[in-house]
Amino acid sequence: MAMKVLRSDAARSRERILEVACAHDRGDLRLNEIAREAGVGVGTVYRHFPTVHALVEALSMTTIERMVELSRRSLADPDAGSAFSSYLRTALELQLEDGGLQVVLLSDADESPDVRAAKQEILHSFDALLRRAQQAGAVRDDLTAERLSHLICGIEHAVRLGSADDREPLLQILLNGLRPEVARS
Amino acid sequence: MAMKVLRSDAARSRERILEVACAHDRGDLRLNEIAREAGVGVGTVYRHFPTVHALVEALSMTTIERMVELSRRSLADPDAGSAFSSYLRTALELQLEDGGLQVVLLSDADESPDVRAAKQEILHSFDALLRRAQQAGAVRDDLTAERLSHLICGIEHAVRLGSADDREPLLQILLNGLRPEVARS
DNA sequence: CTCGAAACGGATAGATCATCCGCAACGGGA
DNA sequence: TCCCGTTGCGGATGATCTATCCGTTTCGAG
Numbered sequence: 001m002a003m004k005v006l007r008s009d010a011a012r013s014r015e016r017i018l019e020v021a022c023a024h025d026r027g028d029l030r031l032n033e034i035a036r037e038a039g040v041g042v043g044t045v046y047r048h049f050p051t052v053h054a055l056v057e058a059l060s061m062t063t064i065e066r067m068v069e070l071s072r073r074s075l076a077d078p079d080a081g082s083a084f085s086s087y088l089r090t091a092l093e094l095q096l097e098d099g100g101l102q103v104v105l106l107s108d109a110d111e112s113p114d115v116r117a118a119k120q121e122i123l124h125s126f127d128a129l130l131r132r133a134q135q136a137g138a139v140r141d142d143l144t145a146e147r148l149s150h151l152i153c154g155i156e157h158a159v160r161l162g163s164a165d166d167r168e169p170l171l172q173i174l175l176n177g178l179r180p181e182v183a184r185s
Numbered sequence: 186m187a188m189k190v191l192r193s194d195a196a197r198s199r200e201r202i203l204e205v206a207c208a209h210d211r212g213d214l215r216l217n218e219i220a221r222e223a224g225v226g227v228g229t230v231y232r233h234f235p236t237v238h239a240l241v242e243a244l245s246m247t248t249i250e251r252m253v254e255l256s257r258r259s260l261a262d263p264d265a266g267s268a269f270s271s272y273l274r275t276a277l278e279l280q281l282e283d284g285g286l287q288v289v290l291l292s293d294a295d296e297s298p299d300v301r302a303a304k305q306e307i308l309h310s311f312d313a314l315l316r317r318a319q320q321a322g323a324v325r326d327d328l329t330a331e332r333l334s335h336l337i338c339g340i341e342h343a344v345r346l347g348s349a350d351d352r353e354p355l356l357q358i359l360l361n362g363l364r365p366e367v368a369r370s
Numbered sequence: 371c372t373c374g375a376a377a378c379g380g381a382t383a384g385a386t387c388a389t390c391c392g393c394a395a396c397g398g399g400a
Numbered sequence: 401t402c403c404c405g406t407t408g409c410g411g412a413t414g415a416t417c418t419a420t421c422c423g424t425t426t427c428g429a430g
Contacts, residue, residue, distance in 0.1 A: 043380070151358070229410070
Protein backbone atom coordinates (compact mmCIF):
# COMPACT_ATOMS: atom_id res chain seq x y z
CA MET A 1 0.00 0.00 0.00
CA ALA A 2 1.55 3.26 -1.13
CA MET A 3 -0.06 5.23 1.71
CA LYS A 4 1.71 8.43 2.64
CA VAL A 5 1.85 8.95 6.41
CA LEU A 6 -0.58 11.61 7.59
CA ARG A 7 -0.12 14.11 10.34
CA SER A 8 -2.27 13.29 13.36
CA ASP A 9 -4.79 16.08 12.81
CA ALA A 10 -5.05 15.20 9.14
CA ALA A 11 -5.74 11.56 9.95
CA ARG A 12 -8.44 12.59 12.41
CA SER A 13 -10.14 14.85 9.88
CA ARG A 14 -10.05 12.19 7.22
CA GLU A 15 -11.66 9.65 9.51
CA ARG A 16 -14.38 12.02 10.61
CA ILE A 17 -15.19 12.85 7.01
CA LEU A 18 -15.38 9.22 5.94
CA GLU A 19 -17.46 8.38 8.99
CA VAL A 20 -19.99 11.06 8.18
CA ALA A 21 -19.97 10.47 4.43
CA CYS A 22 -20.78 6.78 4.62
CA ALA A 23 -24.18 7.68 6.03
CA HIS A 24 -25.02 9.56 2.83
CA ASP A 25 -26.45 8.42 -0.45
CA ARG A 26 -23.44 7.69 -2.67
CA GLY A 27 -25.12 9.17 -5.69
CA ASP A 28 -25.69 12.53 -4.10
CA LEU A 29 -22.72 13.50 -1.97
CA ARG A 30 -22.53 17.20 -1.12
CA LEU A 31 -19.07 17.95 0.15
CA ASN A 32 -20.24 21.17 1.75
CA GLU A 33 -22.91 19.38 3.71
CA ILE A 34 -20.49 16.66 4.77
CA ALA A 35 -17.99 19.26 5.97
CA ARG A 36 -20.64 20.85 8.15
CA GLU A 37 -21.72 17.54 9.65
CA ALA A 38 -18.16 16.44 10.25
CA GLY A 39 -17.34 19.73 11.94
CA VAL A 40 -14.49 20.57 9.59
CA GLY A 41 -14.02 23.34 7.04
CA VAL A 42 -15.00 22.81 3.44
CA GLY A 43 -11.40 23.27 2.40
CA THR A 44 -10.41 20.30 4.51
CA VAL A 45 -12.82 18.04 2.72
CA TYR A 46 -11.62 19.21 -0.68
CA ARG A 47 -7.99 18.70 0.29
CA HIS A 48 -8.53 15.10 1.35
CA PHE A 49 -10.89 14.34 -1.51
CA PRO A 50 -10.35 16.68 -4.47
CA THR A 51 -13.36 15.28 -6.30
CA VAL A 52 -16.54 13.54 -5.27
CA HIS A 53 -15.28 10.47 -7.06
CA ALA A 54 -12.20 10.34 -4.85
CA LEU A 55 -14.45 10.22 -1.81
CA VAL A 56 -16.62 7.51 -3.31
CA GLU A 57 -13.52 5.47 -4.02
CA ALA A 58 -12.32 5.84 -0.47
CA LEU A 59 -15.72 4.79 0.85
CA SER A 60 -15.64 1.70 -1.34
CA MET A 61 -12.09 0.72 -0.49
CA THR A 62 -12.94 -1.95 2.06
CA THR A 63 -15.59 -3.47 -0.19
CA ILE A 64 -13.11 -3.56 -3.03
CA GLU A 65 -10.66 -5.40 -0.82
CA ARG A 66 -13.37 -7.88 0.06
CA MET A 67 -13.93 -8.37 -3.63
CA VAL A 68 -10.26 -9.10 -4.18
CA GLU A 69 -10.42 -11.67 -1.38
CA LEU A 70 -13.47 -13.21 -2.98
CA SER A 71 -11.70 -13.49 -6.33
CA ARG A 72 -8.76 -15.32 -4.80
CA ARG A 73 -10.95 -17.71 -2.85
CA SER A 74 -13.05 -18.48 -5.90
CA LEU A 75 -10.04 -19.21 -8.07
CA ALA A 76 -8.81 -21.60 -5.42
CA ASP A 77 -12.08 -23.55 -5.52
CA PRO A 78 -11.56 -26.65 -7.68
CA ASP A 79 -15.22 -26.83 -8.80
CA ALA A 80 -15.39 -24.39 -11.71
CA GLY A 81 -19.18 -24.28 -11.92
CA SER A 82 -20.03 -23.71 -8.29
CA ALA A 83 -17.08 -21.35 -7.82
CA PHE A 84 -18.45 -19.27 -10.66
CA SER A 85 -22.04 -19.10 -9.46
CA SER A 86 -21.15 -18.43 -5.85
CA TYR A 87 -18.78 -15.73 -7.03
CA LEU A 88 -21.61 -14.05 -8.89
CA ARG A 89 -23.88 -14.31 -5.87
CA THR A 90 -21.37 -12.76 -3.50
CA ALA A 91 -20.30 -10.09 -5.94
CA LEU A 92 -23.93 -9.09 -6.31
CA GLU A 93 -24.34 -8.96 -2.54
CA LEU A 94 -21.29 -6.74 -2.20
CA GLN A 95 -22.50 -4.39 -4.91
CA LEU A 96 -25.86 -4.13 -3.22
CA GLU A 97 -24.29 -3.41 0.14
CA ASP A 98 -22.06 -0.69 -1.24
CA GLY A 99 -24.03 1.70 -3.38
CA GLY A 100 -20.92 3.35 -4.77
CA LEU A 101 -19.13 0.20 -5.83
CA GLN A 102 -20.70 -0.02 -9.26
CA VAL A 103 -19.51 3.39 -10.39
CA VAL A 104 -16.06 2.81 -8.95
CA LEU A 105 -15.73 -0.51 -10.74
CA LEU A 106 -17.01 0.87 -14.03
CA SER A 107 -15.18 4.18 -14.00
CA ASP A 108 -11.89 4.36 -15.81
CA ALA A 109 -10.86 7.56 -14.05
CA ASP A 110 -9.45 6.09 -10.86
CA GLU A 111 -8.08 8.60 -8.41
CA SER A 112 -6.18 6.12 -6.28
CA PRO A 113 -3.54 3.76 -7.70
CA ASP A 114 -4.55 1.16 -5.09
CA VAL A 115 -8.04 1.15 -6.49
CA ARG A 116 -6.75 0.78 -10.01
CA ALA A 117 -4.56 -2.16 -9.08
CA ALA A 118 -7.35 -3.90 -7.18
CA LYS A 119 -9.75 -3.44 -10.05
CA GLN A 120 -7.30 -4.97 -12.46
CA GLU A 121 -6.87 -8.00 -10.26
CA ILE A 122 -10.64 -8.36 -9.90
CA LEU A 123 -11.22 -8.12 -13.62
CA HIS A 124 -8.45 -10.55 -14.41
CA SER A 125 -9.68 -13.11 -11.90
CA PHE A 126 -13.22 -12.77 -13.10
CA ASP A 127 -12.13 -13.44 -16.64
CA ALA A 128 -10.28 -16.58 -15.51
CA LEU A 129 -13.30 -17.77 -13.50
CA LEU A 130 -15.57 -17.33 -16.46
CA ARG A 131 -13.29 -19.15 -18.90
CA ARG A 132 -12.86 -22.00 -16.48
CA ALA A 133 -16.64 -22.33 -16.08
CA GLN A 134 -17.08 -22.22 -19.84
CA GLN A 135 -14.52 -24.96 -20.38
CA ALA A 136 -16.31 -27.06 -17.80
CA GLY A 137 -19.49 -26.66 -19.84
CA ALA A 138 -21.31 -24.91 -17.03
CA VAL A 139 -21.71 -21.59 -18.82
CA ARG A 140 -22.59 -20.73 -22.39
CA ASP A 141 -19.70 -19.76 -24.64
CA ASP A 142 -21.01 -16.62 -26.31
CA LEU A 143 -20.24 -14.42 -23.37
CA THR A 144 -17.41 -12.13 -22.42
CA ALA A 145 -16.35 -11.09 -18.94
CA GLU A 146 -17.19 -7.50 -19.76
CA ARG A 147 -20.72 -8.25 -20.90
CA LEU A 148 -21.33 -10.41 -17.90
CA SER A 149 -20.08 -7.76 -15.49
CA HIS A 150 -22.47 -5.31 -17.11
CA LEU A 151 -25.22 -7.83 -16.61
CA ILE A 152 -24.42 -8.06 -12.91
CA CYS A 153 -24.69 -4.30 -12.72
CA GLY A 154 -28.02 -4.60 -14.48
CA ILE A 155 -29.28 -7.12 -11.94
CA GLU A 156 -28.10 -4.85 -9.16
CA HIS A 157 -30.05 -2.04 -10.76
CA ALA A 158 -33.15 -4.23 -10.97
CA VAL A 159 -32.92 -5.26 -7.33
CA ARG A 160 -32.56 -1.65 -6.28
CA LEU A 161 -35.74 -0.82 -8.16
CA GLY A 162 -37.59 -3.36 -6.07
CA SER A 163 -36.80 -4.77 -2.67
CA ALA A 164 -33.88 -6.77 -1.35
CA ASP A 165 -36.14 -9.82 -1.52
CA ASP A 166 -35.82 -9.76 -5.29
CA ARG A 167 -32.13 -10.53 -5.12
CA GLU A 168 -32.18 -14.31 -5.02
CA PRO A 169 -35.01 -14.83 -7.52
CA LEU A 170 -33.41 -12.52 -10.05
CA LEU A 171 -30.04 -14.11 -9.52
CA GLN A 172 -31.62 -17.50 -10.19
CA ILE A 173 -33.00 -16.26 -13.48
CA LEU A 174 -29.58 -14.99 -14.43
CA LEU A 175 -27.82 -18.21 -13.48
CA ASN A 176 -30.44 -20.22 -15.29
CA GLY A 177 -30.01 -18.05 -18.36
CA LEU A 178 -26.25 -18.41 -18.33
CA ARG A 179 -26.35 -22.19 -18.65
CA PRO A 180 -25.83 -23.51 -22.15
CA GLU A 181 -29.12 -24.06 -23.94
CA VAL A 182 -30.28 -27.64 -24.16
CA ALA A 183 -32.91 -29.38 -26.23
CA ARG A 184 -36.32 -29.56 -24.54
CA SER A 185 -39.43 -31.59 -24.85
CA MET B 186 -56.88 13.11 -25.00
CA ALA B 187 -57.59 15.84 -22.45
CA MET B 188 -55.39 18.34 -24.27
CA LYS B 189 -56.25 21.96 -23.62
CA VAL B 190 -56.06 24.10 -26.76
CA LEU B 191 -53.03 26.35 -26.78
CA ARG B 192 -52.74 29.81 -28.12
CA SER B 193 -50.70 29.92 -31.33
CA ASP B 194 -47.62 31.51 -29.79
CA ALA B 195 -47.74 29.08 -26.87
CA ALA B 196 -47.92 26.12 -29.22
CA ARG B 197 -44.96 27.44 -31.17
CA SER B 198 -42.86 27.87 -28.02
CA ARG B 199 -43.77 24.44 -26.76
CA GLU B 200 -42.72 22.85 -30.03
CA ARG B 201 -39.45 24.71 -30.18
CA ILE B 202 -38.65 23.66 -26.62
CA LEU B 203 -39.42 20.00 -27.25
CA GLU B 204 -37.47 20.08 -30.48
CA VAL B 205 -34.40 21.44 -28.76
CA ALA B 206 -34.76 19.31 -25.64
CA CYS B 207 -34.89 15.99 -27.47
CA ALA B 208 -31.30 16.56 -28.57
CA HIS B 209 -30.18 16.56 -24.93
CA ASP B 210 -29.27 13.79 -22.57
CA ARG B 211 -32.47 12.94 -20.69
CA GLY B 212 -30.64 12.50 -17.44
CA ASP B 213 -29.14 15.95 -17.49
CA LEU B 214 -31.66 18.47 -18.79
CA ARG B 215 -30.86 22.07 -17.96
CA LEU B 216 -33.96 24.14 -18.50
CA ASN B 217 -31.92 27.33 -18.60
CA GLU B 218 -29.71 25.98 -21.35
CA ILE B 219 -32.69 24.67 -23.31
CA ALA B 220 -34.39 28.07 -23.11
CA ARG B 221 -31.31 29.74 -24.56
CA GLU B 222 -31.02 27.25 -27.41
CA ALA B 223 -34.74 27.44 -28.18
CA GLY B 224 -34.61 31.22 -28.25
CA VAL B 225 -37.26 31.64 -25.57
CA GLY B 226 -37.14 33.02 -22.05
CA VAL B 227 -36.52 30.75 -19.08
CA GLY B 228 -39.94 31.60 -17.73
CA THR B 229 -41.54 30.20 -20.84
CA VAL B 230 -39.86 26.86 -20.36
CA TYR B 231 -40.90 26.70 -16.73
CA ARG B 232 -44.50 27.59 -17.57
CA HIS B 233 -44.82 24.79 -20.12
CA PHE B 234 -42.87 22.31 -18.01
CA PRO B 235 -42.96 23.19 -14.31
CA THR B 236 -40.49 20.44 -13.47
CA VAL B 237 -37.81 18.60 -15.35
CA HIS B 238 -39.90 15.48 -14.98
CA ALA B 239 -42.78 17.09 -16.86
CA LEU B 240 -40.48 17.75 -19.78
CA VAL B 241 -39.12 14.21 -19.74
CA GLU B 242 -42.67 12.90 -19.79
CA ALA B 243 -43.56 15.06 -22.76
CA LEU B 244 -40.45 13.87 -24.60
CA SER B 245 -41.42 10.26 -23.97
CA MET B 246 -45.04 10.67 -24.94
CA THR B 247 -44.73 9.24 -28.43
CA THR B 248 -42.69 6.29 -27.22
CA ILE B 249 -45.28 5.61 -24.56
CA GLU B 250 -47.97 5.58 -27.20
CA ARG B 251 -45.92 3.13 -29.20
CA MET B 252 -45.70 0.99 -26.12
CA VAL B 253 -49.47 1.01 -25.72
CA GLU B 254 -49.80 -0.05 -29.35
CA LEU B 255 -47.34 -2.84 -28.75
CA SER B 256 -49.29 -4.07 -25.74
CA ARG B 257 -52.51 -4.28 -27.73
CA ARG B 258 -50.89 -6.07 -30.63
CA SER B 259 -49.21 -8.57 -28.33
CA LEU B 260 -52.42 -9.38 -26.51
CA ALA B 261 -54.07 -10.02 -29.85
CA ASP B 262 -51.40 -12.56 -30.79
CA PRO B 263 -52.78 -16.07 -30.13
CA ASP B 264 -49.37 -17.60 -29.40
CA ALA B 265 -48.77 -16.76 -25.75
CA GLY B 266 -45.09 -17.69 -25.72
CA SER B 267 -43.92 -15.87 -28.80
CA ALA B 268 -46.15 -12.87 -28.05
CA PHE B 269 -44.44 -12.62 -24.69
CA SER B 270 -40.89 -12.86 -25.91
CA SER B 271 -41.37 -10.52 -28.83
CA TYR B 272 -43.05 -8.08 -26.47
CA LEU B 273 -39.99 -8.12 -24.25
CA ARG B 274 -37.69 -7.63 -27.21
CA THR B 275 -39.59 -4.65 -28.56
CA ALA B 276 -40.10 -3.10 -25.14
CA LEU B 277 -36.36 -3.28 -24.60
CA GLU B 278 -35.73 -1.66 -27.96
CA LEU B 279 -38.11 1.16 -27.15
CA GLN B 280 -36.51 1.76 -23.78
CA LEU B 281 -33.09 1.86 -25.39
CA GLU B 282 -34.25 4.31 -28.02
CA ASP B 283 -35.81 6.64 -25.49
CA GLY B 284 -33.41 7.31 -22.66
CA GLY B 285 -36.08 8.92 -20.52
CA LEU B 286 -38.65 6.18 -20.79
CA GLN B 287 -37.38 4.13 -17.89
CA VAL B 288 -37.73 6.89 -15.34
CA VAL B 289 -41.14 7.87 -16.67
CA LEU B 290 -42.39 4.30 -16.45
CA LEU B 291 -40.98 3.77 -12.98
CA SER B 292 -41.92 7.11 -11.46
CA ASP B 293 -45.16 7.30 -9.57
CA ALA B 294 -45.27 11.09 -9.71
CA ASP B 295 -46.83 11.53 -13.13
CA GLU B 296 -47.40 15.10 -14.18
CA SER B 297 -49.72 14.35 -17.05
CA PRO B 298 -52.93 12.34 -16.62
CA ASP B 299 -52.48 10.97 -20.14
CA VAL B 300 -49.19 9.48 -19.09
CA ARG B 301 -50.71 7.96 -16.00
CA ALA B 302 -53.51 6.36 -17.96
CA ALA B 303 -51.15 4.98 -20.60
CA LYS B 304 -48.86 3.54 -17.96
CA GLN B 305 -51.75 1.79 -16.29
CA GLU B 306 -52.81 0.21 -19.55
CA ILE B 307 -49.24 -0.88 -20.25
CA LEU B 308 -48.81 -2.41 -16.82
CA HIS B 309 -52.16 -4.17 -16.99
CA SER B 310 -51.45 -5.62 -20.43
CA PHE B 311 -48.01 -6.73 -19.39
CA ASP B 312 -49.45 -8.55 -16.43
CA ALA B 313 -51.94 -10.32 -18.67
CA LEU B 314 -49.23 -11.26 -21.17
CA LEU B 315 -47.08 -12.69 -18.43
CA ARG B 316 -49.88 -14.75 -16.88
CA ARG B 317 -50.85 -16.10 -20.26
CA ALA B 318 -47.27 -17.14 -20.98
CA GLN B 319 -47.02 -18.77 -17.57
CA GLN B 320 -50.21 -20.73 -18.10
CA ALA B 321 -48.88 -21.90 -21.43
CA GLY B 322 -45.82 -23.22 -19.59
CA ALA B 323 -43.45 -20.96 -21.50
CA VAL B 324 -42.33 -18.94 -18.49
CA ARG B 325 -41.46 -19.92 -14.94
CA ASP B 326 -44.15 -19.32 -12.36
CA ASP B 327 -42.20 -17.63 -9.58
CA LEU B 328 -42.21 -14.26 -11.24
CA THR B 329 -44.34 -11.17 -10.96
CA ALA B 330 -44.90 -8.51 -13.59
CA GLU B 331 -43.24 -5.94 -11.39
CA ARG B 332 -40.08 -7.94 -10.87
CA LEU B 333 -39.85 -8.71 -14.53
CA SER B 334 -40.26 -5.08 -15.51
CA HIS B 335 -37.43 -4.23 -13.14
CA LEU B 336 -35.37 -6.89 -14.82
CA ILE B 337 -36.01 -5.33 -18.22
CA CYS B 338 -34.79 -2.04 -16.80
CA GLY B 339 -31.74 -3.88 -15.53
CA ILE B 340 -31.00 -5.29 -18.98
CA GLU B 341 -31.43 -1.84 -20.46
CA HIS B 342 -28.92 -0.56 -17.92
CA ALA B 343 -26.49 -3.33 -18.83
CA VAL B 344 -26.76 -2.62 -22.55
CA ARG B 345 -26.15 1.06 -21.95
CA LEU B 346 -22.97 0.19 -20.07
CA GLY B 347 -21.71 -1.58 -23.15
CA SER B 348 -22.63 -1.17 -26.78
CA ALA B 349 -25.89 -1.63 -28.64
CA ASP B 350 -24.48 -4.91 -29.93
CA ASP B 351 -24.97 -6.39 -26.48
CA ARG B 352 -28.73 -6.06 -26.74
CA GLU B 353 -29.61 -9.32 -28.44
CA PRO B 354 -27.15 -11.54 -26.57
CA LEU B 355 -28.25 -10.22 -23.20
CA LEU B 356 -31.89 -10.54 -24.15
CA GLN B 357 -31.24 -14.17 -25.11
CA ILE B 358 -29.78 -14.83 -21.69
CA LEU B 359 -32.83 -13.28 -20.08
CA LEU B 360 -35.29 -15.25 -22.21
CA ASN B 361 -33.34 -18.42 -21.58
CA GLY B 362 -33.40 -17.73 -17.87
CA LEU B 363 -37.12 -17.08 -17.83
CA ARG B 364 -37.99 -20.54 -19.14
CA PRO B 365 -39.02 -23.06 -16.51
CA GLU B 366 -36.07 -25.09 -15.31
CA VAL B 367 -35.86 -28.61 -16.65
CA ALA B 368 -33.87 -31.62 -15.63
CA ARG B 369 -30.53 -31.87 -17.39
CA SER B 370 -28.03 -34.58 -18.10
C1' DC C 371 11.62 25.69 22.42
C1' DT C 372 11.87 26.98 17.61
C1' DC C 373 10.66 26.95 13.09
C1' DG C 374 9.38 25.24 8.59
C1' DA C 375 6.02 22.41 6.69
C1' DA C 376 1.50 20.67 6.62
C1' DA C 377 -3.24 21.22 7.44
C1' DC C 378 -7.21 24.01 8.65
C1' DG C 379 -11.24 27.13 8.01
C1' DG C 380 -14.34 29.76 5.80
C1' DA C 381 -15.00 33.94 2.89
C1' DT C 382 -16.13 34.26 -1.55
C1' DA C 383 -16.31 34.05 -6.73
C1' DG C 384 -18.68 31.43 -10.02
C1' DA C 385 -22.32 28.62 -11.69
C1' DT C 386 -27.06 26.96 -11.76
C1' DC C 387 -31.93 26.86 -10.39
C1' DA C 388 -36.55 28.46 -10.31
C1' DT C 389 -39.72 32.46 -9.40
C1' DC C 390 -42.05 36.57 -10.16
C1' DC C 391 -44.09 40.36 -12.43
C1' DG C 392 -44.24 44.16 -15.83
C1' DC C 393 -44.96 44.00 -20.77
C1' DA C 394 -46.43 42.04 -25.27
C1' DA C 395 -49.18 39.20 -28.23
C1' DC C 396 -53.28 36.81 -29.21
C1' DG C 397 -57.97 36.35 -30.63
C1' DG C 398 -63.14 36.57 -29.55
C1' DG C 399 -66.76 39.88 -29.78
C1' DA C 400 -68.78 44.32 -31.13
C1' DT D 401 -61.51 46.56 -37.99
C1' DC D 402 -60.60 47.68 -33.43
C1' DC D 403 -60.89 46.91 -28.47
C1' DC D 404 -59.60 44.78 -24.45
C1' DG D 405 -59.47 40.87 -21.26
C1' DT D 406 -56.81 36.96 -21.08
C1' DT D 407 -52.89 34.31 -21.85
C1' DG D 408 -48.22 33.91 -22.60
C1' DC D 409 -43.46 35.92 -22.75
C1' DG D 410 -38.92 37.46 -21.09
C1' DG D 411 -35.26 37.91 -18.22
C1' DA D 412 -33.78 40.27 -13.89
C1' DT D 413 -33.16 38.40 -9.63
C1' DG D 414 -32.60 35.96 -5.08
C1' DA D 415 -31.59 31.56 -3.37
C1' DT D 416 -28.72 27.60 -3.42
C1' DC D 417 -24.70 24.98 -4.24
C1' DT D 418 -19.80 24.22 -5.83
C1' DA D 419 -14.98 24.62 -5.43
C1' DT D 420 -10.86 27.66 -4.75
C1' DC D 421 -7.67 30.42 -2.45
C1' DC D 422 -5.03 32.23 1.16
C1' DG D 423 -4.23 34.02 5.92
C1' DT D 424 -4.06 31.53 10.25
C1' DT D 425 -3.30 27.56 13.19
C1' DT D 426 -1.34 23.18 14.46
C1' DC D 427 2.06 19.70 14.24
C1' DG D 428 6.33 17.48 15.29
C1' DA D 429 11.40 16.95 14.09
C1' DG D 430 15.67 18.67 15.65
